[in-house]
Amino acid sequence: MDITDVETVQVQVDLDEPLGVSRGRETDIRSAAFVVVETDAGITGIGEGVGPEPYIVERIVEGKYAPRLIGEDPLDVERLWGAMLTDDLYWDRKGQGVAAASGVDIALWDIAGKYHEEPVYRLLGGDADGSGRLEAYASDLFWDDPDVMADRAAGYVDRGFSAVKTHLGRGVDADEERVAAIRDAIGDAALMVDMNCGYDRADALRVGRMLEEYDVYWYEEPLSPYDVDGLATLRGKLDVPIATGENEYTKWGFRELFEADAVDYAMPDTMRCGGITEEKKVCTLAEAFDVVCSPHCFTTGVGLAATMHVMAASPATKWLEFDTTDFPLFDALFTSSLAVEDGLVSLPEDPGLGVELDGSVVDEYRVE
Numbered sequence: 001m002d003i004t005d006v007e008t009v010q011v012q013v014d015l016d017e018p019l020g021v022s023r024g025r026e027t028d029i030r031s032a033a034f035v036v037v038e039t040d041a042g043i044t045g046i047g048e049g050v051g052p053e054p055y056i057v058e059r060i061v062e063g064k065y066a067p068r069l070i071g072e073d074p075l076d077v078e079r080l081w082g083a084m085l086t087d088d089l090y091w092d093r094k095g096q097g098v099a100a101a102s103g104v105d106i107a108l109w110d111i112a113g114k115y116h117e118e119p120v121y122r123l124l125g126g127d128a129d130g131s132g133r134l135e136a137y138a139s140d141l142f143w144d145d146p147d148v149m150a151d152r153a154a155g156y157v158d159r160g161f162s163a164v165k166t167h168l169g170r171g172v173d174a175d176e177e178r179v180a181a182i183r184d185a186i187g188d189a190a191l192m193v194d195m196n197c198g199y200d201r202a203d204a205l206r207v208g209r210m211l212e213e214y215d216v217y218w219y220e221e222p223l224s225p226y227d228v229d230g231l232a233t234l235r236g237k238l239d240v241p242i243a244t245g246e247n248e249y250t251k252w253g254f255r256e257l258f259e260a261d262a263v264d265y266a267m268p269d270t271m272r273c274g275g276i277t278e279e280k281k282v283c284t285l286a287e288a289f290d291v292v293c294s295p296h297c298f299t300t301g302v303g304l305a306a307t308m309h310v311m312a313a314s315p316a317t318k319w320l321e322f323d324t325t326d327f328p329l330f331d332a333l334f335t336s337s338l339a340v341e342d343g344l345v346s347l348p349e350d351p352g353l354g355v356e357l358d359g360s361v362v363d364e365y366r367v368e
């Protein structure tokens, strides 16, 4: 089997209301870049790269990687990963090149699953806990008035989720108003808090002390991803566990976080950190450092599927990030409808990732 073509499909969804996070930042669009790998066996693989703008994924995938991939055997996933990321004289160690390669890698695993007529998680080692399901948390609550956020949080718990994540990071008083309201609304459910790199060291400590009072499950990205030492110091001072990793890349990047004792919940993003190939290795590395992996995943159904297959086959993972914002390119992309019950999401069982672009809602949001 040979690769015959590698293309990208760009989509953009205009949101009815903006998604607000720390430091006053918000967005009113969500865009994505799918990678489509064709073969001479009639098998098509779908992947997704997250991080750079979709047009950048297109330039890197179609301009740089496609010429290296066409004519190659798509089942040689490790070799092709190296051809994209480690064979050059000057390496693309972090950032957009790795994100774009992630999309290709995911598509190659989709091809492998379809070729072997197995869901991808079974090629990665099978269902590690044997349950056929992953426990999910509701993602996410975005910045709004405290009562609005609390109502939404309660709605997620009513839908059966036992954990809810919220974005904060606009000062200790404003954050506390919202944490208090949400905690009041969700009772004993787990509450994760995400600062999206919103604080400096001093404020991160002040806010962390406040979060301890509300039994917060994890404190996500309180600091800049560059400040690994600061994160390790903060972790040593606080009782609330630290989560980080959506801005980190490859097993080598995560090794730095683990060696620094900077993280309790590692959050590699499959669509950014190097694809399924690399995500599996990061999960294994985390296991060796006794760190729990809770992969970052806030994107389309293609990314969700890739994340689910890796998590299913990786023993040291916990909490599937599950988009509860009614994003139209989420569960609609699965070839068999996604079963979600009491916050548990059943593993996709169709060959490959179990997603498709053709005949779905993708055309409605496609950017030509």
Ligand SMILES: [Mg+2]
Binding pocket: 194, 196, 220, 221, 246
């Ligand atoms: Mg986050």
